[in-house]
Amino acid sequence: MSNDLRELRAAVLARTDRRRRLHVLGVAQEIDTLALRWGADRGQAARAALLHDVTKGLTPAEQLKLCAKYDIVTQSWERTEHKLMHAVTGAAVARFEFGAEEAVCAAVRWHTTGRAGMTLLEKLLYLADYVDATRVFSEARALRALCYEDLDAALLRGLDLSIQFLLAERRAIHPDTMAARNALLTR
Ligand SMILES: [Fe+2]
Ligand SMILES: [Fe+2]
Numbered sequence: 462m463s464n465d466l467r468e469l470r471a472a473v474l475a476r477t478d479r480r481r482r483l484h485v486l487g488v489a490q491e492i493d494t495l496a497l498r499w500g501a502d503r504g505q506a507a508r509a510a511l512l513h514d515v516t517k518g519l520t521p522a523e524q525l526k527l528c529a530k531y532d533i534v535t536q537s538w539e540r541t542e543h544k545l546m547h548a549v550t551g552a553a554v555a556r557f558e559f560g561a562e563e564a565v566c567a568a569v570r571w572h573t574t575g576r577a578g579m580t581l582l583e584k585l586l587y588l589a590d591y592v593d594a595t596r597v598f599s600e601a602r603a604l605r606a607l608c609y610e611d612l613d614a615a616l617l618r619g620l621d622l623s624i625q626f627l628l629a630e631r632r633a634i635h636p637d638t639m640a641a642r643n644a645l646l647t648r
Contacts, residue, residue, distance in 0.1 A: 466507055469559065473511045478518055485514055487593030488586075491605075495585045498609050502582070509568040509586045512555040517547040524550050531557060538635060545635065548573040575620055575641030584616050591619050617645045 462470075470489075474482050489510040496506040516524065524546045528535050531553040538545055552570035555561040561569075568586040571579060575587055592605040600622055607615040620642040627634050 462507075463504070466504065466511075469508060469511055472559070473515055476515065476518075481514060481518060484593060484595045485511060487595045488513065488589045491593045492585050492589035495589055495608060499581060499585065499612060501585055505562070505565050505568075505582055506585055508555075508559075508561055508565045509572075509582060510589060512559060512561060512565065513551060513569050513572050513586055513590060514547065515554050515559075515569075516550040519547070519550070521546070527553060538633070542633065542635075545573055571637070574635045574637040575616070576637045577640040577644035579616070579641065581612075584612055588612075588615055588619055591622075613645055617642065620645070 473485065477485060489507055492506045492510045493503060495501070496503045516527065519527070521543050524543070525535075527533070527550040528546075531550075533549055533553055535546065535549065548570055552566045555569050556566045564580065564582055567580065568582045571583050572586045572590050576583070579587070588604070588608050592601045592608060604615055604618055604622070607618060620638060623638060624634055624642065
């Protein structure tokens with residue numbers, strides 16, 4: 462691991478609570494194996510994984526403060542679904558506080574909802590976040606295997622699982638998630 466990466470890891474972990482630390486390290490481990498499998502840039506993959514939940518522990522009020530600070534225009538979606546906001550603020554913090562490159566910021570931005578036409582790095586982060594070693598539900602194990610066989614099939618399966626979960630909970634489904642799924646089915 463490079464010195465830059467080691468520093469980034471220490472900086473991110475310092476502002477992450479213990480439970481989430483295990484998840485973040487799990488995602489970093491998973492995305493590294495996925496990057497090797499699919500020929501992605503391992504440095505970018507590591508930075509994306511380390512930064513992806515950097516603002517997740519913040520309160521909604523703290524998230525909104527970051528939005529004001531970085532001129533982020535939030536949709537009503539992000540304001541009501543706290544879970545969605547951390548992807549948007551996380552991308553801004555990755556860029557402005559950690560100097561992460563565009564590709565890494567985009568992966569952080571889209572790791573929760575997905576979007577139509579995802580890049581390889583975006584797909585890898587979305588999936589690594591879903592199947593890292595701290596996710597022990599049975600679907601995660603099957604999905605992890607699929608990630609190494611057929612990346613787009615795994616992505617479609619991940620999106621399906623998310624949508625099924627949201628339907629079961631009677632929660633709103635973000636249009637970007639639907640667009641991500643439709644794009645895979647209508648290529
Ligand atoms: Fe997240
Ligand atoms: Fe995560």
